[in-house]
Amino acid sequence: MEELMVFYLLSGIAIATALAMVSTRNAVHSALFLVLNLLTVAVFYLLLSAPFVTMVQIAVYAGAVMVLFLFVIMMLGAERVGGAAGLRWQAPLAGIFGAALIIGALLAFLRAPAGLAPAGSPPAPLGDPSAIGARLLTTHVLPFEITSILLLIAMVGVVVLARDSRSEGK
Incomplete structure (x- = not known):
């Protein structure tokens, strides 16, 4: 039961950081929200008993790749992104695709079997x-x-x- 509560808490954090990442106008803040999201995913891997994948997630993605992203953002001077007047069609299209994604996820969740799968041979370690x-x-x-x-x-x-x-x- 405790793992389920941790999962729900981490899911909320992952969703909140993802939404903050795409909604902020400052590219540096967006990259930092992505780091938080990647760290949350690393904790998901830890819950799945995959310590190696957890450390790779932290070192490679939250560490090296994000340093590269921040370097490019700072080098190109793209810290503040202004609203482009010519791309007003993107917001409604993104809303339509987002709603379709949420509806698809809800349908998949509702069609999923209610119980756990029967116990068979234990799976190989993930990490x-x-x-x-x-x-x-x-x-x-x-x-x-x-x-x-x-x-x-x-x-x-x-x-x-x-x-x-x-x-x-x-």
Whole structure:
């Protein structure tokens, strides 16, 4: 029962930080709300008895990726985002898609079976580093390599943007 209460509390925090992230106009504040959301997801992994995935979530996403995001935000000077007059159609469209997502989630929740699944063989640990490494380097090697190439392209793009902004300032 305690785990269920912690789950509901964390779910509320995750939803609140996600809503704050998309509704704030300051990009730095939005990135900080994303950090809080990622930390909440890390606690979800901890509740699932996956300590390795929890630490990877904190170190990689809440740490390294968010430092990169904040660096790009500060470098490009996009701290304050003003309302664009030409994009007024996005708010109603986002509302429609958000309502569709909520309705779909409610329908899936209402159609879900009421009880727990019968006990079978216990599942493999979610955060076993050797199992994660074996899956990444055998079954999922192509998406793993594509992700690394995309991250490399993003880093090169940041360097190119930084060089261009410095040369324009002279």
